[in-house]
Structures are given as C-alpha cells and as structure tokens.
Amino acid sequence: MAGSTLGTLFTVTTWGESHGPALGAVVDGCPAGLPLCEEDIQRYLDRRKPGQGKFTTARREGDRAQILSGVFDGKTTGTPISILIKNEDQRSRDYSSIKDCCRPGHADYTFDRKYGIRDYRGGGRSSGRETAGRVAAGAVAAKLLAELGIHFTAYTKAIGDISIPDGAYDFSQITENPLYMPSRSHAEEAAAFLEDCIRRQDSAGGVVECRIDGLPAGIGEPVFHKLDAALAGAVMSIGAVKGVEIGDGFGAARSFGSRNNDPFYADESGVHKRTNHAGGTLGGISDGSAVILRAAVKPTPSISREQDTVDREGNNLKISIQGRHDPVIVPRAVVVVEAMAALTVADLLMIRMSSRLSDIKAFYSGR
Template identity: 90%
Template structure:
C-alpha cells in the first residue's frame, strides 16, 4: 500500500489496523539531541484515546506508547524513532454480520474496488484508529517545535450548528469540558444537542480550529509546497475531514479586496499586519502572524439506525451497525488535527534551512 508516509525531510510512516495486534508510527529525520520520553507522547495520545466519556466510543484502550528505537538515555539519536501502540480491546465479532456489506459513509466499497480484499474489522487501515500513530508522531514534532518557540492551540469551534463566535473564546475552558470547546456556555449547548442525537440514534459533525503561534516569516515553498497547501493536504488526509479553511477561508469569497487585504505597518524593526484575514500565509509562505486553519469534520458514519446499502454481490440490503462508536468524532479529532499541523510545520522548517546560501554558509562555518 502506497501513501502511508508524509513529509520530505521530517517524515512519518504510520502502520497497523484497527483490530490488528498493534499499530504505530516510524518518525525519521528528527534531529539528534531532542529530549524525548514516552510520557511526552502519552500526553498527546491521552487526548484522543477512546472510553473517556459518553461522547466517545466505549472501546477501552490504554493506548500506551512504547518507543522501540531512536532514543537513548532520554535523547533522540537522529535514527528512526519507532513507536508501537498495542490494541487491547478489539471486538471483531461486532462486524461479522456485516462483513460482506458496504457500510454507508465508510471506505468498504472503495477498498473493495481498489484492492479486491479488505479487513472488515472496524475498517482496518481506513479506521479512525489509524490516527493513533499520527498523534504519536505529532507529539515528537510538537516537542521539537516547542524548542523553537512554536506552539499550537487547537479546539472544537463548532458542533452541528452550535458555533463559538470569534469574540467569545475562553481558551482556559478548552480542557475543562469533554468537547474541548473554548466556551463553557457553548459546550453546554453542544452537550444538550448531542444528547438529542444519541436519543435519535444519530451522530453529528463539527469544526476544529488550530492556531499556530511563533512560526517565523518565510516558511513554506512558493509553488507546490505552499504552507497552506501542505497543511490542507495533511489535515484532509484525516479520514473524517471533508474541508479545510485557512484564515477567512470561504468567507473571503464574499469579501472585497479593500477588506480582505491585511494592511502592513512597521513596529520598530518588525513588520506586522493590522488584521489577519489571510490566516498567517501570503503566497504560500508564512508571514509571521498566527496561522489559523479550520477543519470540517463529518458526522460519525456508524449510526444505530437502519440504513440502506448493497452487499458484495450487488444485492440491495438493509443493515444495522452494532459495536462501539463515537456519536461525534470532533473532540477526539482535535489532537489529530494538531498532530498533522505539527508534522507539516516541522518538515517545512527543515526544508527551509536550505533556502539561502548565507544560511548554509553560516551553519557550516559554525561547526
């Protein structure tokens, strides 16, 4: 299977299936000398692991990360970092009754068309559980970026049609509610909305917003390796994500040049912007302001209602999907979006090191 590796210099390859023995990631290109331990990775995995409340799947997974290589005496060695996460609570029998059916909203049909064979247990490689490897790798990238003063703030902006207005954010509330919403009142409204979804045997989608602070100007390649294009591609690779916005995003289509342009001004030796409609990028290159991206997450496709579909023989059938599923994916996907953003930025930073001859000369003269 091609397409399991992301990045040019700082790369991650994820592996494993939802109901296999384990899954994980291999991170290559991480510089030597970074302080790293399993707890650094665990803090990220704990944000996405299942079984944390009524709005997540009841599947009980410890999601304990184990570093197999690339770290010695608490420091990265510059060699590939291999991370394994064992599966502990598979219930493959939940899928036996529908193993020959194409679940609506899932990749069953497309996997069959591409490979002629698929692991039907929970979606196999296309399961949301694959993101555990991404999160583990993203934790490594975020740890490296923190050394450079680059930090991420990621949260649920909306669930269903309950959206937090930009002026109503209280970032101290993000970890104070199970929905990771930066507003107590909106989190309460969203919780009530999800209760209705559960009663109706339905699910909901939402929007995740990620803010990247501390990224210097000049990061990103101006053609195919644009910062915004790379971020969009990485975040769109998350199975549940159906759209990505940078800055004003689709709102820019309803604006005017006189409003959408961000005026520059001199702040001593620094150049700053009065507004940030562009979301921190110009021409695909970071402009030194906060990078803002949003991801649209679809409703969980596994719902308890009867659904119409077909089986592998082309017969029309009706199915009920049993098992343990999230009524909303958004809260657990918050850290997945953050991880993909961190991996993208880490890679582009390393690629950028060769953009100027003066920088290369300085690096080797200082050795």
C-alpha cells in the first residue's frame, strides 16, 4: 500500500490495522537532542483513546506508547523514532456477520474495488484506530515545535447545529467536558443533543478548530506546498474529515475585498495585521499571525439503525451495525487534527531553513 508516509524532511510513516496485534508510527528527520519520553507521547494518546465516556466507543484500549528506537538517555538521537501501540481489546467476532457486506459510509466497497481483499474487522487500515499512530507522531512534532515557541490549541467548535460563536470561547473549559468544547453551556447543549442521537440509533458530525500560535512569518512553499494547502491535505487525510477551511474559508466567498483584506500596520515590535480573515497565511506562506483552520467531521457511519446496502456479490440487503462505536467522532478527532497540523508545520519549518543563501552561510560559518 502506497501513501502511508507524510512529509519531506520531517516524515512519519504509520502502520497497522484496527484488529491486528499492534499499530504505530515511524518518525524520521527529528533533530537529535530533543528531550523526549513515552509520557510526552502518552499525553496525546490519552486524549484520543476510546472508552472514556458515553460519547466514545466502549472499546477499552490502554493505548500505551512504547518507544522502540531513536531515543537514548531521554533525548532523540537523530535516527528514526519507532513507536509501538498494542491492540488489547479487539472483538473481531462483532464483525463476522457483516464481513461480506458493504457498510454505508465506510470504505468496504472501495477497498474491495481497489485491492480485491479487505480486512473486515473494524475496517482494518481504513479504521479510525489508524489515527493512533498519527497522534503518537504528532506528539513528537509538537514537542519539537514547542521548543521554538510554536503552540497548538485544538477544540470542538461545533457538534451538529450547535456551534460556539467566535466571541464566546472560554479555552479553560476545553478539558473540563468530554466533548472538548471551549464553552460550558454549549457543551451541555451538545451533550443533550447527542443523548437524543443515541436514543434514535443515530450519530452526529461537527467541526474541529485548530489554532497555531507563535509560527513566524515565512513558512510554506508558494506553489504546490503552500502552508494552507499542506495543512488542508494533511487534515483531509483523516478518514472522517470531509472539508477544511483556513481563516474565513467559505465565508470569504460571501465577503468583499474591502472587508476580507487584512490591513497592515507597523509599530516598534514589527509589522502586524489588524484583522485575520486570511487565517495566518498569505500566498501560501505564514504571515506571523495565528493560523486558524477548521475541519468538518462527518457523522459516525456505524449506526445501529437499519440501512440499505449490498453484499460483495451485488445482492441487495438490509444491515444494522452492532458492536462498539462512537455516536460522534468529533471529540476524539480534536487531537488528531492537532497532530496532523503539527506534523505539517514541523516539516515546512525544516524546509524553510534552506530558503536563503544567507541563512545557510550563517549556519555553516558559525560552526
């Protein structure tokens, strides 16, 4: 299978299936000397792992990160960092009754058409559990970027039609509710909405927003590897994501140039923008303001309500999906979006180091 590696200089390759013995990631290109331990990775995995409440799958996975290589005496060595996450609570029998069915909203049909074979146990490589490797790798990238003063804040902006207005954020509330919403009242409203979804044997989607602070101006390649294009591609690679916005996003199409343009001004500390409709990028390059991106996450496709489908032979039938599934993917996707953003920024930051001859001369003359 091609396409399991992301990045140019700072790369990650993920591997493993939902119901296999383990899954994980290999991070290559991380500089030597970064303080790193398993707990640094575990903090991110704990935000993603299942079994944490009524709005996540009941599958119980410890998701304990084990670093197999690339770290010695608490610091990275500059060699590939291999991270292992064991699967401990598979119940493959839950899928035996639908192994020949094409579940609506899943990749069953397309995997069959592409490969002629698929792992029906939870979706195999197309399962949301694949994102555990992404999150582990993203934790490494985020630790590296924190050393440079670059920080990420990701949260649930909306679930269904319940969306937090921009002026109503309280970031202290993000970790105070199971939905990772920066508003207590909106989190309570969304929880009641999800309870109703569960009663109706249905699921819901929503929006994850990610803010990147501290990113200096000048990051991103101006043609095919624009900062916003790279972020969109990385985040769109998350299985449940169906759309990405940067800044005002689709709202810009309803605006005017006089309102959508961000006026510049200068003071003793440098050049700034009075507004940030562009979301921190201009011409595909960071402009020094906060990068704002949003990911639209579809409703969980595995629902117990009866649906129409076909089997692998093309016969029409009815299906009701049993097993352990999230009624909403959004809260667990928050850290996945953050991880993919961190991996993208780390890679583009390293590429930026060779953009100017003066920077290369300064580096080597100082040796």
